[in-house]
Amino acid sequence: MKEMGKLDCDLEELYRRRHGAFQVMLASVTGSREAAQDVVQEAFARALRDQRSFRGEGSLEGWVWRIAFRVALGSRGSRELAVGELPEAGFVDAERDAALAAAVAGLAPQQRLIVFLRYFADLPYAEIGEVLGIATGTVSATIAQAHSHLRTALTHEVIA
Amino acid sequence: MSTYSDEMLAARFAALATEPLEGDWLAVQRRAWQGHRRKLTLMLAAALAAIAAGSALALGPRVVDFFSSEPAPGRIVRQLEDFKRSAALDWGDNVPVVASEARTIIDLVRPDGSSVYIAVAPTTTGKGFCMVLTASGSSGGTSGTDCNLPDELRRTPMQPGGASTGDPEHPTGWEDFAGYVAAPGTDHVEIHYEDGSHEDVPVTWVSDPIDAGFFAFDPAAEHLAEGHRAVAVVAVDASGKALARTPFTYPDERTRNNPWRIPPFSDLRWPPAIDQTTIRPLPIFGLPSWVEKVELGRGDGGFCFRVVTPPLGLRTDVSFGGGCITPASSEPCCRLRYWGPTGERIDGRRTWGIGFTGIVPAGATVELRFEDGSRETVQPVERVIVYLVPKHHYARGTRLTEVRVVLADGTVYQREAVSPKAEIYYRNGPTP
Numbered sequence: 001m002k003e004m005g006k007l008d009c010d011l012e013e014l015y016r017r018r019h020g021a022f023q024v025m026l027a028s029v030t031g032s033r034e035a036a037q038d039v040v041q042e043a044f045a046r047a048l049r050d051q052r053s054f055r056g057e058g059s060l061e062g063w064v065w066r067i068a069f070r071v072a073l074g075s076r077g078s079r080e081l082a083v084g085e086l087p088e089a090g091f092v093d094a095e096r097d098a099a100l101a102a103a104v105a106g107l108a109p110q111q112r113l114i115v116f117l118r119y120f121a122d123l124p125y126a127e128i129g130e131v132l133g134i135a136t137g138t139v140s141a142t143i144a145q146a147h148s149h150l151r152t153a154l155t156h157e158v159i160a
Numbered sequence: 161m162s163t164y165s166d167e168m169l170a171a172r173f174a175a176l177a178t179e180p181l182e183g184d185w186l187a188v189q190r191r192a193w194q195g196h197r198r199k200l201t202l203m204l205a206a207a208l209a210a211i212a213a214g215s216a217l218a219l220g221p222r223v224v225d226f227f228s229s230e231p232a233p234g235r236i237v238r239q240l241e242d243f244k245r246s247a248a249l250d251w252g253d254n255v256p257v258v259a260s261e262a263r264t265i266i267d268l269v270r271p272d273g274s275s276v277y278i279a280v281a282p283t284t285t286g287k288g289f290c291m292v293l294t295a296s297g298s299s300g301g302t303s304g305t306d307c308n309l310p311d312e313l314r315r316t317p318m319q320p321g322g323a324s325t326g327d328p329e330h331p332t333g334w335e336d337f338a339g340y341v342a343a344p345g346t347d348h349v350e351i352h353y354e355d356g357s358h359e360d361v362p363v364t365w366v367s368d369p370i371d372a373g374f375f376a377f378d379p380a381a382e383h384l385a386e387g388h389r390a391v392a393v394v395a396v397d398a399s400g401k402a403l404a405r406t407p408f409t410y411p412d413e414r415t416r417n418n419p420w421r422i423p424p425f426s427d428l429r430w431p432p433a434i435d436q437t438t439i440r441p442l443p444i445f446g447l448p449s450w451v452e453k454v455e456l457g458r459g460d461g462g463f464c465f466r467v468v469t470p471p472l473g474l475r476t477d478v479s480f481g482g483g484c485i486t487p488a489s490s491e492p493c494c495r496l497r498y499w500g501p502t503g504e505r506i507d508g509r510r511t512w513g514i515g516f517t518g519i520v521p522a523g524a525t526v527e528l529r530f531e532d533g534s535r536e537t538v539q540p541v542e543r544v545i546v547y548l549v550p551k552h553h554y555a556r557g558t559r560l561t562e563v564r565v566v567l568a569d570g571t572v573y574q575r576e577a578v579s580p581k582a583e584i585y586y587r588n589g590p591t592p
Contacts, residue, residue: 008368012185012286019183041184045191100172119173150169 007051010060015044018061022068025121029072036072043068062130065121069131103153111146114139185286186258189369190227221347221365221373224265229366232262232279236292240281243290243305256283257290257307265366266338266376274323276338276376282369288313289370295323295336308340313372317343318404320375320393325384332410333384337361338376341395343403349375352392353383363395386410420484422466430466431484435459444541447548454482454546461487465544467517485519485543515548516563523568531580532558556580 019040027036047054047064054063104112117128125143129136240259262281269275277294288309295303304321320339325332341349341363352358363373382388395404419433430439434457442454442465456465466482520526520540528536530553538547549560559580565573 015183015185015188041188041191044188048188048192097172119169147169154169154172 011044011047014061021121025116026068026072028116039068039072043071058130059127062127065131099154103150106153107146107149111142114142115146118143186282189286221363223365226263226367226370229263229265232264236279237262239292239305240290256285258282258284265364265374268376270378274336274378276336278338278374280366280370283307286369289372291340293321293338295338313342318395318406320406333389336378337393340372340374342372343395345397346373346395346403347398350394350396351377351379351390352394353388354391355388420462420486422464422482430457431464433459434464442541442544444546456542467546483517483519518545519543520545520565521567521573524565524573527564527566528560529562530558531561
């Protein structure tokens, strides 16, 4: 008999606005769009159900991302978000962009994850930090390193 | 040598992004509630344990999980789909029903053959609900489909209907009650009778995305007898406090048999006393858009007028009421009759307004006075007045405060005060 709470509305709005970004990003973890869609649905369902555990200390989107990663990794049999379980570079389709796929494959796992969160999930640095539980400065430094690696790899590609 | 900027990298990644599959918020809600099932089961078990232990519990609503409820049969889904098509005129292109997700909530068939069936379906916005209600009794029944969005539910937090005896619009008794209640905190509903007694009726509260209660009740046969009939349905909280109330009235025999009685809403017949050949439209200008015409008919030394609304959605032309001057009338005027909410859906919403109809003495005019000191004089047409307050008089400080019927010699024949605080009349207008 409750009225629809504000958090319900915020989650719905977030879902309608961003479910595509969640799917695209999580496909890199699950290996397929269909599995990613399922993970996104489950993540938002858990967020709806367990919304009391959202204390409002960070952003709502960051909180849902954390849930989504847990669900995605859980679907692969993992319980925690660990560096060893980071997205496969295979998400960057080598047939569509061989150079980028090769460049991404050359990134360290944490760099790869942060790059994905930055470019596929379009998350700002602070939210990437929230999702991964690391400092914003670490995100910034990691992205700088990744940029450096990618620029080098892709510049060589341009010259070639 | 070229280098890659952040923007160039972003563009290159973006070009790789695959088109996401379509989202489905309703499916998310369904999953969330499926996860709640266990919790609900535990809550119900706890409640049963408390009852077994003899705890003093209020009647309490029975809480059911919408997505776990039985899917509505195909005919109900089709009925909702038909509603979606046919109600497009009322709602625009966005009749907000998700017919495929309809669930049966109440399905009762009683030994006497009467029955009540209620199915609900979520809306495309996830807020409010659509409902199919069918009730049948010994003398007929009712069947309706409608969608109620949050605004509507705030205005009408409870809506009982059911199978009645007598005229559908002016029932002489109720064989069945069924309907919804959306007042937060509702514990159960009470049926109050003319003899002062009342009965408690449990409510089945349906979880999100419906978040409303539903009830059905079959009063004993004695409650069809005058003096014992239902006079109200009241939604109450656990402490017995009334949260919403819907009254019922019954026309007396004299009224039912009156040859000068304008038939009820939606009935286009004229009173038996009127000569059909005399019926003609009245040239009244400035009518609201939902009034198609005002007609006048004469007979036996009296006359009647009737307001007709244009086709709206499922409805064809309907009578919005009117009035009569009978030959036996000792008064030259019937009292002005005020309009409250018009009750019609226009563009998917109910339209509200304040206005009045009436018949005034020959030669009289009607003077309107407003909060801001302005006045307006309305000339009747063949003694008939049909007037709707214009929207520029909806704001506080400008509202209608008084209506006077002034005779030709300047005498005030009738004076009616109108409370500008009656917000119910101004729901569509600005209320600063």
